[in-house]
Amino acid sequence: MNQNLCGSKIMDDFQDGRLRILIADHERAILYRKMLSSSYDLVLCHQGDEAVKAVERSLGEKRPFAVAFLDIQMHIGPDGVELPERIHKLDPSTEVVIITDDSAVSSEKIAYHVSPGDKLLHLQKPFSAFEIQQLASVLGTKWQESRRIGKIHKELKNQVEKQSAELARLDKELRKQIAKRKRSEAVLRESREIFYSFMKYLPAMSFIKDRKGCYIYLNETCKKVFGANTADRIGKTDDEFLPIQVAQQLKANDRIVMTEGKVLNILETIEIRDEIRYLLVSKFPIFKNGKPFFLGGIATDITDKIHAEKQRRVLRKKIHPLMNTIIDMCEMITDMAAYTEHRESLDTIFASAKSLRVLINEILDIGIEVDEPGFKNIAFPVEDAAESPDPEPQVLPDSLPGLNIREAVKRLGGNWYLYADIFVFFCDDKKNFARDFRAFVENEEFEIALINAHALKGSAATISATRLNKAAKALEDICKSKNKAQILDLLGPVADAIEH
Incomplete structure (x- = not known):
């Protein structure tokens, strides 16, 4: 007989599909054989010792007995009380039927000595063949069901143990992931605090736009400059609060940055609180997965400098004619009084006037060469330069190793001081670049390393550091490969270019 358990077949422990039954009765062995042999595998014993050995043998063969019919009056070996007790010690699952009569030991005494109680029944003599057959059938079925349930319980126990082990493993892994996430969140919070603290006190205006051109961040300086309108700008584009012409030009500049993925330094003009303001803006891409994802910008308001430059030009136009007249007059009087006693004094006045003109020129040359800036992608357009411009102040040489200074100054409208x-700002900002970049690479933060390499390339281009610009571009390109060894190899030329 086969039973299904959890989808698998389990064979019961009996021969040829028949349950095994033990008979320990020296008087009615033939009777049992006639009643049960056709349906069950019978083992007949005439003595108690034989019955105990038969049970031991069946367990060794892994063919246990389902039911045992035991006569309480056994003449040799264990008696009717001791025999079922010994059988149940060997195999507690055997269903035992005690055959008793009026002269036998009481059922209470047998139940007291023999356990478990649910595996023990009493049959009073005389009994019929039908009673024996019915007991064999019912108890055999009970034994089979008990073993089937036992096997199910064992398999379920194994499954529970496996699932418990798996749950323990998953719980351990989950705890690791939670701890890792908490560490990441702590680092993220610290990074955000550093970022917002830096942006809060940054004197320049800074902003971030998404790929659609909507503002997603404005720092404290922007809030001070734009006032109550700042909150209204979050989530909006330039089209929604700037004149059409202005908004179109700003968007065109943004497209250059996002399309080409490079830094753009330009002069932009916008209207703030009914006043035209001139902003020196550096726009740059913020990368995600190696592609421009956001647009960042830092803007410095140079309106006051531009107004000061206009005033300087006005002063130059007013002062230069007067100084030239004074000098010309001194020269003329000196020539006319060539032989007078005042010649020495006139020479002194003449020399002082020329020295004063040089000094005034130097004072008036401190500024930026701009007038009415338009929306052009150049740093500082000059549209009304003087007819005879003064010599450029040579605060720096035309070039140094690795630097094309004159080219950079030209892009800045000829302003050497700017x-x-x-x-100076570049040198201070990038002095620890190599150390910080190495840390990013060793921690496999390749995206951050790529952004830093890209920013260095743009900064180097701004100051015309040609050697550094080329090294930074090579470093940026290799960052995309995420090959740690190759990246660190190309970091050396960058560090050398920064130091020298």
């Missing part, structure tokens, strides 16, 4: 300020 270039000097930018150069």
